[in-house]
Amino acid sequence: MTLAYQTLSQTWDVIVAGGGTAGAIAGIAAARAGARVLVIEAQGSLGGTGTNAWVTPLMRNLSAGENLNRGLTDELKARLLARGDGAVDPNGNDNWFNPEGMKFVLEQMLLSAGGEVLYHTHVVEPVMADDVDGRWLMVDGKDTAHRVPLTAPHPFPQATGHKPQAIHSLVIHNKGGLQALRAAVFIDATGDADLAARAGVPFHAGDEDGIHQAMSLRFTLAGVDTARLCAFLNANGQGQTGEHFLHFWMVWGKNSTLEPLFREAVEAGVLLERDGDYFQGFSVPGRPGEISFNCPRIRPELHDGADPWQLSAAQTDGREAIDRLTAFCRASLPGCENAFIGVVAPMVGVRESRRIVGEYTLTLTDILDCARFPDVICRNHYPVDIHSVKGGARLLHERDGTAPYFAKDAYHEIPFRAIVPVGISNLLVPGRAASSTFEAQSAIRVQQNCHSMGEAAGIAAAWAAREHDGRVRDVGIDALQTELRRLGGNL
Numbered sequence: 001m002t003l004a005y006q007t008l009s010q011t012w013d014v015i016v017a018g019g020g021t022a023g024a025i026a027g028i029a030a031a032r033a034g035a036r037v038l039v040i041e042a043q044g045s046l047g048g049t050g051t052n053a054w055v056t057p058l059m060r061n062l063s064a065g066e067n068l069n070r071g072l073t074d075e076l077k078a079r080l081l082a083r084g085d086g087a088v089d090p091n092g093n094d095n096w097f098n099p100e101g102m103k104f105v106l107e108q109m110l111l112s113a114g115g116e117v118l119y120h121t122h123v124v125e126p127v128m129a130d131d132v133d134g135r136w137l138m139v140d141g142k143d144t145a146h147r148v149p150l151t152a153p154h155p156f157p158q159a160t161g162h163k164p165q166a167i168h169s170l171v172i173h174n175k176g177g178l179q180a181l182r183a184a185v186f187i188d189a190t191g192d193a194d195l196a197a198r199a200g201v202p203f204h205a206g207d208e209d210g211i212h213q214a215m216s217l218r219f220t221l222a223g224v225d226t227a228r229l230c231a232f233l234n235a236n237g238q239g240q241t242g243e244h245f246l247h248f249w250m251v252w253g254k255n256s257t258l259e260p261l262f263r264e265a266v267e268a269g270v271l272l273e274r275d276g277d278y279f280q281g282f283s284v285p286g287r288p289g290e291i292s293f294n295c296p297r298i299r300p301e302l303h304d305g306a307d308p309w310q311l312s313a314a315q316t317d318g319r320e321a322i323d324r325l326t327a328f329c330r331a332s333l334p335g336c337e338n339a340f341i342g343v344v345a346p347m348v349g350v351r352e353s354r355r356i357v358g359e360y361t362l363t364l365t366d367i368l369d370c371a372r373f374p375d376v377i378c379r380n381h382y383p384v385d386i387h388s389v390k391g392g393a394r395l396l397h398e399r400d401g402t403a404p405y406f407a408k409d410a411y412h413e414i415p416f417r418a419i420v421p422v423g424i425s426n427l428l429v430p431g432r433a434a435s436s437t438f439e440a441q442s443a444i445r446v447q448q449n450c451h452s453m454g455e456a457a458g459i460a461a462a463w464a465a466r467e468h469d470g471r472v473r474d475v476g477i478d479a480l481q482t483e484l485r486r487l488g489g490n491l
């Protein structure tokens, strides 16, 4: 069977696949750089894991007390603050935000920059330039084609000595059926490198055994008496900065003062043992009486967020666990007696799935040695942070170490080459799918780094479309860095 699709006559300079954490920012940056931009998003709002997987707050990424991610991240925070959807706590942490507010802010920024968005649309397959008249057979002249299924993966130019291939257009699926959209440059910000993988870019996935980080389905409890909860947490050794900035946690064996409550609940049959593998709650600005939970963890067998069956089963497994955790909170945490489920995140939280092979692959050694790169686009000091389904969580900051990275004023850099996939001339891959080893990815994946990578990708894509026939490798790195600095970037 072949599938027919229509190629639209309209074209864009830049198409962003996935309007998530990196993709929304990439779209805004590209539009502000003067490109005609279309962001294609599977959900009905922008922000991805930060909004639709309800991942709040932004993780701090500091070196010597200074935030390493500035530029558009600063503007986001300012806009969130202005509408009451952001907050700065008494310790000066400005990373608290309301995911629902973030959806509005990102959309306003994209549209006001002249960018377009197409919601409820899935990226299906790229049409490679070589294949327009080949593997993808054109019928009726230019506008309709029949797809002939791929029989073999694309060869990698590195292996064959060929020039990088180009993406001609992108087949999408939505209520209109299948269509192909054309652009000079594509940004794959799907988090799972969906577009890159289908274009033949090699990728890594998971650790040395192919096991991914744990997925989680985040949720909120509303109707919480936060003053009472705060008093209880303070009395139980989980020191709080105040009832509006609550942060509490329990992980088996990590000396959390809440562990005895969890043990009792497991023994009483309210919780399963694995519900205590990771439990964490946060306040949310603009939503008084509501706590956002960075859990439950999905059962370990379901760890691959790029597998649609596992992803679907994760949703079900997560909802069952949310019922257990809600019962536990009501019974065991003072202030939560009348709490009810406020939000169950529409998207399962996927920490790590595919990671492209780029022109440079960031490693753990780069992180520990505070590597510097001539093509730096982002600085990071967030720790290696692996939520392992093999047991527990691993935070490299907790270990004593003599490596340069453990100093308070340390940071390493992320090079532009880490978002340039091998083999394709007009594609960039910012965000959690950037080219990195399993351990390095666990450090660079946090939202503010995804913003910074997205901002660099957006500008580079706009320039590649305007000046270089779409070839992203021809973008001048010095000029890109100068522009990022001009826009407030900390490089």
Ligand SMILES: Cc1cc2nc3c(=O)[nH]c(=O)nc-3n(C[C@H](O)[C@H](O)[C@H](O)COP(=O)(O)OP(=O)(O)OC[C@H]3O[C@@H](n4cnc5c(N)ncnc54)[C@H](O)[C@@H]3O)c2cc1C
Residues within 6 Å of the ligand: 017, 018, 019, 020, 021, 022, 023, 040, 041, 042, 043, 046, 047, 048, 049, 050, 053, 055, 056, 057, 058, 059, 121, 122, 123, 124, 189, 190, 191, 192, 194, 215, 216, 217, 218, 294, 348, 349, 350, 351, 430, 431, 432, 433, 445, 446, 447, 448, 450
């Ligand atoms: C449970 C969990 C807790 C975390 N905790 C924190 C934290 O506290 N603070 C922090 O800063 N970071 C945290 N992180 C990390 C961080 O949130 C993510 O790594 C980051 O948001 C990923 O950004 P991204 O742009 O790469 O992908 P995403 O933000 O996931 O964006 C991908 C977008 O692409 C869309 N998409 C995917 N496939 C397709 C397709 N085929 N077609 C069309 N659209 C598609 C998705 O709908 C989505 O909008 C956490 C992550 C998880 C999962």
